[in-house]
Amino acid sequence: MILPELGHWALILAFGIAILLATVPLIGAWLGDRLWMGVARPFAVAQMLMISAAFAALSLSFLTDDFSVKYVAGNSNTLLPWYYKLSAVWGGHEGSLLLWALILSGWTLAVALLSRSLPEEMVARVLGVMGIVNVGFLSFILFTSNPFLRLLTNTPTDGGDLNPLLQDIGLIMHPPLLYMGYVGFSVAFAFAIAALLGGQLDAAWARWSRPWTTVAWAFLTVGIALGSWWAYYELGWGGWWFWDPVENASLMPWLAGTALMHSLAVTEKRGLFKSWTVLLAIFAFSLSLLGTFLVRSGILTSVHAFAADPARGEFVLMLLLITIGGSLTLYALRAPAVKSRISFSERSRETFMLVNNIILVVATLTVLGGTLFPLAAEYFGKEVSVGAPYFNLMFMVLAPALVIFLGVGLSSQWKDTRPGVLLKQVPLLAVVSVPVAFVIPLWMGELTFSAVLGMFLASWLIMATVRDVQHKCGSRGWRVGWLKTTRSFKGMVLGHLGLAVLIIGATLVSNYTVEKDVRMTPGDAHTLGDWVFRFDKMDHLQGPNYLSDQGHFTVETTEGKVVGQLHPEKRRYVVSGNMMTEAGIMAGLWRDLYISLGEKLPGDEVWAVRLHVKPFVRWLWLGGLLMALGGTLAVMDKRYRFRRSKPAPQPEVSSSDASSAALPGETS
Amino acid sequence: MMRRLVLFVPLVLFAVMALLFKVMIGHDPTELDLARKGQALPDFTLTDLQNPEQRWTQADLLGKPYLLNVWATWCPSCRAEHPVLVDLAQREGVRIVGLNYKDDRAAAQQWLVKLGDPYALTLFDEEGRFGLDLGVYGAPETYVVDAQGTLLYRHVGVVTQDVWRNTLAPLLNGPAGGSQ
Numbered sequence: 001m002i003l004p005e006l007g008h009w010a011l012i013l014a015f016g017i018a019i020l021l022a023t024v025p026l027i028g029a030w031l032g033d034r035l036w037m038g039v040a041r042p043f044a045v046a047q048m049l050m051i052s053a054a055f056a057a058l059s060l061s062f063l064t065d066d067f068s069v070k071y072v073a074g075n076s077n078t079l080l081p082w083y084y085k086l087s088a089v090w091g092g093h094e095g096s097l098l099l100w101a102l103i104l105s106g107w108t109l110a111v112a113l114l115s116r117s118l119p120e121e122m123v124a125r126v127l128g129v130m131g132i133v134n135v136g137f138l139s140f141i142l143f144t145s146n147p148f149l150r151l152l153t154n155t156p157t158d159g160g161d162l163n164p165l166l167q168d169i170g171l172i173m174h175p176p177l178l179y180m181g182y183v184g185f186s187v188a189f190a191f192a193i194a195a196l197l198g199g200q201l202d203a204a205w206a207r208w209s210r211p212w213t214t215v216a217w218a219f220l221t222v223g224i225a226l227g228s229w230w231a232y233y234e235l236g237w238g239g240w241w242f243w244d245p246v247e248n249a250s251l252m253p254w255l256a257g258t259a260l261m262h263s264l265a266v267t268e269k270r271g272l273f274k275s276w277t278v279l280l281a282i283f284a285f286s287l288s289l290l291g292t293f294l295v296r297s298g299i300l301t302s303v304h305a306f307a308a309d310p311a312r313g314e315f316v317l318m319l320l321l322i323t324i325g326g327s328l329t330l331y332a333l334r335a336p337a338v339k340s341r342i343s344f345s346e347r348s349r350e351t352f353m354l355v356n357n358i359i360l361v362v363a364t365l366t367v368l369g370g371t372l373f374p375l376a377a378e379y380f381g382k383e384v385s386v387g388a389p390y391f392n393l394m395f396m397v398l399a400p401a402l403v404i405f406l407g408v409g410l411s412s413q414w415k416d417t418r419p420g421v422l423l424k425q426v427p428l429l430a431v432v433s434v435p436v437a438f439v440i441p442l443w444m445g446e447l448t449f450s451a452v453l454g455m456f457l458a459s460w461l462i463m464a465t466v467r468d469v470q471h472k473c474g475s476r477g478w479r480v481g482w483l484k485t486t487r488s489f490k491g492m493v494l495g496h497l498g499l500a501v502l503i504i505g506a507t508l509v510s511n512y513t514v515e516k517d518v519r520m521t522p523g524d525a526h527t528l529g530d531w532v533f534r535f536d537k538m539d540h541l542q543g544p545n546y547l548s549d550q551g552h553f554t555v556e557t558t559e560g561k562v563v564g565q566l567h568p569e570k571r572r573y574v575v576s577g578n579m580m581t582e583a584g585i586m587a588g589l590w591r592d593l594y595i596s597l598g599e600k601l602p603g604d605e606v607w608a609v610r611l612h613v614k615p616f617v618r619w620l621w622l623g624g625l626l627m628a629l630g631g632t633l634a635v636m637d638k639r640y641r642f643r644r645s646k647p648a649p650q651p652e653v654s655s656s657d658a659s660s661a662a663l664p665g666e667t668s
Numbered sequence: 669m670m671r672r673l674v675l676f677v678p679l680v681l682f683a684v685m686a687l688l689f690k691v692m693i694g695h696d697p698t699e700l701d702l703a704r705k706g707q708a709l710p711d712f713t714l715t716d717l718q719n720p721e722q723r724w725t726q727a728d729l730l731g732k733p734y735l736l737n738v739w740a741t742w743c744p745s746c747r748a749e750h751p752v753l754v755d756l757a758q759r760e761g762v763r764i765v766g767l768n769y770k771d772d773r774a775a776a777q778q779w780l781v782k783l784g785d786p787y788a789l790t791l792f793d794e795e796g797r798f799g800l801d802l803g804v805y806g807a808p809e810t811y812v813v814d815a816q817g818t819l820l821y822r823h824v825g826v827v828t829q830d831v832w833r834n835t836l837a838p839l840l841n842g843p844a845g846g847s848q
Contacts, residue, residue, distance in 0.1 A: 286682075
C-alpha cells in the first residue's frame with residue numbers, strides 16, 4: 001500500500017506551508033503589506049488540511065495492521081482491539097509528536113477563524129509566530145522522528161504490541177487533552193510575541209489572549225486530572241500523584257498558566273503588570289516545550305520516558321534555544337521598562353493577585369528546580385535524588401500561603417479597599433474555618449496537623465468565595481443576584497470552589513486511607529473499617545491479547561448488607577510478557593473501595609491481596625473538573641461573543657502610560 | 669536603565685539552564701559506564717535487612733551469578749520495577765540480591781511484605797557507604813555480578829521484561845556469568 005507515502009508527502013507539504021506561514025505574514029506585518037499579511041489565514045487552513053491528512057494516513061496504517069511501517073510494527077499488534085490500535089497512534093514518540101503538530105495546527109486554525117475583529121497586523125503576527133513553532137516541530141518530526149519510515153526488506157508478520165500500561169481508556173484520552181493544554185498556551189505565547197513585535201502591549205492584547213489562555217488551561221487541568229486518575233486505577237497501588245519528572249513537566253505549565261490567567265485579568269481590567277504578564281505567557285509555553293524536551297531527550301529517567309536518543313536531544317535543544325531564547329531576548333529588549341503610573345494600594349485586589357502570582361511562580365520554580373537539581377548535581381559529580389518529601393514539604397508551605405492570600409484577595413476590592421473592611425472580613429473567615437478544621441478530622445478519625453491545616457484552608461476558601469458571591473449579589477437576594485452575575489464571575493467562583501474540593505480530597509485521602517495486606521484464598525473474608533471483603537472465587541480468563549487471573553470479591557457492610565462486587569485482575573500480556581495489575585474499584589463520592597491482587601502465594605489459589613478504603617478520593621478529580629468547568633464558563637461570557645461588533649474598550653490608563661507602552665524603545 | 673537590565677534576568681537564567689542541558693545531553697542515564705567494570709565487587713560488611721544480627725560480606729555471595737538490585741522505599745520507579753523482579757524470581761528462578769539503599773529498615777521490611785520479596789537476601793545499606801563504593805547513581809539500579817564476584821554490567825533505571833531478555837539475561841547466563 002502507498003498510504004504511508006501519501007501521509008509522508010502530506011507531512012512534507014505541511015512543512016512547506018508552515019515555513020510560508022512563519023515568514024510571509026510576519027514580513028507583511030513588518031512592511032505593512034496587506035496582501036502579504038492576508039495570506040496568513042489561507043495558509044493556516046492549508047496547514048491543518050495537510051497535517052490532518054498525514055495523521056489520517058498514519059491512523060489507517062495502524063487500523064489495517066501495516067507492519068511494514070516501522071512505527072506501527074513497534075507499537076501495535078493484530079491482537080489489539082481497534083480502539084487501542086487507534087490510540088496507539090500516539091502511544092510512541094513519533095506519533096505523539098505528530099499529534100502535537102496536529103493540535104498546534106488546530107489551534108492555529110481556530111485563531112485564524114475566530115479573529116475577525118482583530119487588527120490585520122496582529123492576526124498576521126500571531127499566526128506567523130504559531131507557524132514558526134510548527135516549523136520547529138515538523139522539522140523535528142521529519143528529520144529525527146519520522147513515523148512513516150518503512151521496514152520493507154524484512155516486514156514483521158506481527159507487531160511488538162502497545163505497552164500494556166497504555167491499553168486503557170484513560171490513556172486514549174490523556175495525551176490529546178494534555179497536548180490541547182500544552183499547545184493551547186502557544187496562542188497566549190503568540191499573542192505576547194506579536195504584541196512585543198508590534199510594540200503594543202496594551203489592555204487589548206490581554207483581552208484577546210485571555211479566553212485562549214483560559215481554554216488551554218481548562219484542557220490542561222482535565223488532562224492532568226485524567227492522568228492522575230489513570231495512575232490511581234492502572235498502576236495498582238492506589239497512589240494519585242508521584243512527583244515523577246513527567247508529571248512535574250505537566251504541573252509546571254499548569255502552575256505558570258494559572259498565574260498567567262490571573263495576571264491577564266489584572267492587565268485587562270486595570271492595565272497593570274504588563275511586562276509581568278508577557279513574561280508569564282512566554283514562561284507558560286516555554287515550560288510546555290521544556291516538558292516535551294525532558295520526556296524525549298532521555299536526560300531524566302522516568303517511568304514515562306520515551307527512548308533516549310542524543311540526536312533528538314540536540315535537535316530539541318536547538319528548538320528551545322530558538323523559541324525560548326529568542327522570545328526572552330525579544331522580551332528583554334522590547335518589554336516596557338517604565339514604572340506604571342496606575343496606582344493601587346497595598347490593600348487592593350491587585351496587590352493580593354500579585355502576591356499569589358508570585359507564589360505560583362515560586363511553586364513553578366520549585367518544581368523546576370527539584371526536577372533539574374539531580375541533573376545539575378550529576379554534572380558536579382554528586383549523586384542526588386529529589387523525591388516526594390521535598391515536593392510535599394514545599395507544597396505544604398506554598399499551598400497554604402496561596403489559599404490564605406486568595407481568601408483575603410476575594411474579600412478586597414480593585415484599586416483600594418477601605419481601611420477596616422479587611423480587618424472585619426478576614427477574621428470572620430477564620431471564625432468559621434477554625435471549628436471546621438477540627439470537627440471534620442475528628443469525625444474522620446485521628447487529628448493530624450496536615451488534616452487540620454487542609455480542612456482549615458478548604459473552609460477558608462469556600463467561606464471567602466461565598467462572602468464574595470454575597471457581596472456581589474448585594475441587596476437583590478441570593479437567587480436573583482446570582483443569576484445577574486456574569487458568566488466569568490460564575491466561572492471564577494466555580495474554579496475557586498474546585499480548588500477547595502481538590503484540597504478536601506487531597507487532605508482526607510492522604511490522612512484517612514486505610515490499607516491492609518492480607519493472604520486470602522476463596523471463601524475467606526476480611527474486615528477493613530466498616531466493610532467486609534469476601535473472596536468468592538478466582539477465574540482464569542483469556543483476553544484479546546492477555547491471560548488473566550480474575551478475582552471475584554463481594555463487599556458487605558458489617559451488618560451483612562451486600563454493597564457490590566469487585567473484580568481485580570492480574571494480567572499477563574502474551575506478546576511482550578509484561579505483567580499488569582488491574583485494580584478492582586468501587587467508586588463512591590464519599591469513599592472508594594479498592595482491591596489489588598498481589599502475587600500468587602504457594603498453595604492452591606492462595607493470593608496476596610491488598611484492600612484499601614480511600615475516603616474522598618474522587619474529590620481530587622471532581623475538583624479538577626470543577627476548575628475546568630469554571631474556565632469553560634468564564635470563556636462563554638457574553639463580552640467574548642459580541643466582540644465582533646464592539647471595539648475593545650479602553651482600559652483605565654493614563655495617556656502618558658499608553659504612549660510609553662506604544663514606544664517602549666524610547667522609555668528606558 | 670536598571671529596570672531594563674532586570675528584564676534580562678529570565679534570559680540569563682534560561683541560558684544557564686540550556687548550558688546544563690547541552691553538557692548533559694550526550695549521556696544516557698540508562699547506560700552509565702561502570703568504573704569498576706571487570707573488577708571485583710568492592711568490600712563490604714552489611715547487615716541483613718530482615719535480620720540485623722546477620723552480617724554479610726562479598727565472600728558470602730560467591731558461587732553463583734546474580735543480579736544486584738539497588739532499591740529503596742522512597743523511590744517511585746522501584747515500585748514500578750518491583751513486580752518485574754518478583755516475576756523474574758518466581759517464574760525464572762533468577763537469583764537477585766537486594767541492596768536496600770539509604771532507607772528505613774522497618775519501612776523496607778514492610779515493603780517486601782506488601783509487594784512480595786524477590787530477593788535471595790537483602791543487604792541493608794543505611795548510610796549508602798557501599799552504594800558509594802559501588803558508584804550508585806540513584807535507585808533503581810541493577811548490576812550483573814558473576815560467580816566469582818566480578819561486576820559485569822550496570823543497568824540504571826527500571827528493569828523491564830525487555831531489559832531482562834535483551835541485556836541482563838544474556839550476561840547473567842552467558843559464558844562469563846555461567847562459568848561456575
